[in-house]
Amino acid sequence: MSDRVVVTIESGCAHVELAREDKRNGMDLAMFESLVAMGERLRADRSVRAVVLSGRGKAFCAGLDWGAFLAMGGEASAKLLDRSTGSPANLAQRACWIWQELDVPVIAAIRGVAFGGGLQLALAADLRYVAPDAQLSVMEIRYGLVPDMTATKTLAALVRPDVARELVWTGRTVGADEAVTIGLATRRDDDPIAAALATAREIAKRSPHAIRAAKKLMRETAPIDARAAFLLETELQLGLLGSPNQMEAVAAVMGKRDPSFVDP
Numbered sequence: 001m002s003d004r005v006v007v008t009i010e011s012g013c014a015h016v017e018l019a020r021e022d023k024r025n026g027m028d029l030a031m032f033e034s035l036v037a038m039g040e041r042l043r044a045d046r047s048v049r050a051v052v053l054s055g056r057g058k059a060f061c062a063g064l065d066w067g068a069f070l071a072m073g074g075e076a077s078a079k080l081l082d083r084s085t086g087s088p089a090n091l092a093q094r095a096c097w098i099w100q101e102l103d104v105p106v107i108a109a110i111r112g113v114a115f116g117g118g119l120q121l122a123l124a125a126d127l128r129y130v131a132p133d134a135q136l137s138v139m140e141i142r143y144g145l146v147p148d149m150t151a152t153k154t155l156a157a158l159v160r161p162d163v164a165r166e167l168v169w170t171g172r173t174v175g176a177d178e179a180v181t182i183g184l185a186t187r188r189d190d191d192p193i194a195a196a197l198a199t200a201r202e203i204a205k206r207s208p209h210a211i212r213a214a215k216k217l218m219r220e221t222a223p224i225d226a227r228a229a230f231l232l233e234t235e236l237q238l239g240l241l242g243s244p245n246q247m248e249a250v251a252a253v254m255g256k257r258d259p260s261f262v263d264p
Contacts, residue, residue, distance in 0.1 A: 003047060012049035012204035014042055015197060021057035026065035027117050029076045032095045038151040046263045049208050050200035051126055054109040054193050061118025063139060096124040096150045103212040105203055108188030109196040115139045123154035134176040138149040141171040159183045173198035207245040207261050
């Protein structure tokens with residue numbers, strides 16, 4: 001892992017920062033590789049209960065660093081298209097999709113621009129908090145391209161189909177208030193990073209088994225029929241009922257105290 005992505009972990013909350021401030025956190029090959037490596041690291045860390053994803057400086061992520069890729073030639077493109085990991089995504093897609101693959105909630109905190117691949121990274125989080133200056137754009141059409149970093153799964157799940165088409169076909173920029181209105185963002189906040197960390201800390205107080213089960217439930221029921229979704233609800237709930245963490249959650253509520261959970 002390079003210094004493109006850094007993490008601070010405290011009390012079960014991981015704060016992941018894109019650390020290429022001089023390029024508005026633009027994505028070069030090292031950034032793609034670092035995002036995947038960081039996601040894999042956090043997925044393996046069973047003490048992590050929530051993740052905040054943000055960009056250092058004034059931007060979340062300005063998208064692809066075209067200059068860096070043009071300088072590398074075909075080698076970089078070949079690596080981005082690699083699908084040898086067993087994931088349904090290639091390397092470029094997995095830099096976003098890995099955050100969906102995490103078993104715990106991920107919150108993107110967006111200041112400034114989230115363009116193209118940067119927006120697709122934010123869309124792969126479970127929640128998106130945006131600053132008043134946030135600017136979001138599915139920008140690929142401006143370069144004669146289509147979004148190809150998992151937006152077909154994430155964007156389509158967040159906004160109406162006609163809104164998704166408009167955003168993809170026009171590449172127009174969406175501000176913070178409109179982003180919340182149409183579903184691109186969860187909420188607007190003057191300090192989205194502080195707000196995201198506060199939410200992460202609140203999540204981290206809950207039973208980690210229930211947190212993970214809830215993410216699995218919402219992730220896996222979306223594309224399946226009602227019968228299969230309801231069966232999965234029951235299966236996950238039965239796995240939680242009477243478990244040590246579930247009993248501790250009840251005891252803490254009854255005793256009016258903070259719970260003490262055991263990580264998975």
